[in-house]
Amino acid sequence: MNSGRAPRRRSERRFRALPPVVVGVAALTLSACGGGGKSGGGGDTNFVTNTGGISSVAPADRKPANQLSGETLDGEQLDVADLKGKIVVMNVWGSWCPPCRAEAPHFAKVAKETESKGVAFVGINTRDPNKGPALAFEKDYGVPYPSLYDPAGKLIVNGFPKGSLNPQSIPSTIVLDQDGKIAARALLALDAEKLRKMIDPLIAEK
Known part of the structure; x- marks a missing residue:
């Protein structure tokens, strides 16, 4: 006896919502440089x-x-909280990213110039599926500071509170004041002059 209901197809499936971390990483990937969506980027x-x-x-x-x-x-x-008392410049980068390569010499230069003024630089390397290219990048550009290895972007998604100035592109630069609070953000590649404009006002606060 036909109940009037259409038979269910076996191919019907329910779609589950993506976890917040996956959604966040996907959003960052969409606004990232290079790669065309490929893991680890491209040339x-x-x-x-x-x-x-x-x-x-x-x-x-x-x-x-x-x-x-x-x-x-x-x-x-490395725990960035241990750097409290210093101004911390955090740069999100990938070895595959052309604007990251363009700004790297400027970051290396300013990091050396401002170290004696209580400024610490920390990189967040992302979307590099292995460390080799990232380590070569640091050597090529004389990067004098450490970088947290974050290939899946979890630190980028979870490390900054909602409603704050958080990374939304690659490269991004976040500057923390001496109390570990988010004071400034850039969503573009920086030269030395623009980088100093972010840092110098915080040095003056000390």
């Missing part, structure tokens, strides 16, 4: 960089960063 220069420029936050409105810790490209353990 082309068809990149999209957020044009939002440089943003800053008044001291009273700053939010603390979440936990940012893990293994560096050199195999050491």
Whole structure:
């Protein structure tokens, strides 16, 4: 006897919502330079960089960063919280990213110039499926500071609170004040002059 209901097809499937981390990484990938969506990027220069420029936050409105810790490209353990008391410049980069290569010499230069002024640089290397190309990048550009190894982008997604200035493209640069709070962000490749414009006001606060 026919009940009037259409028979269910075996091919019908329910789609589950993606976990927040997966959604966040996917969003970052969409706004990342190079790669065309391929894991680890590629050699082309068809990149999209957020044009939002440089943003800053008044001291009273700053939010603390979440936990940012893990293994560096050199195999050491690093916790950004241990750098409290210093101004921390965090640069999100990948060896496959053309704008990252363009800004790397500027970051190496400014890192050396500002070390004596209480500024520490920390990279977050992402979307490099193995460390080899990233280590070669650091050697080629004389990068003097450590980088956390974050191939899946989990630190990028979870390390910065919602509603704060967080990374939304590759490269991105986040500057923490001496209290570990997010003070400035750039969503584009930086030269030395633009980088100093982010850092110098925080040095003056000390």
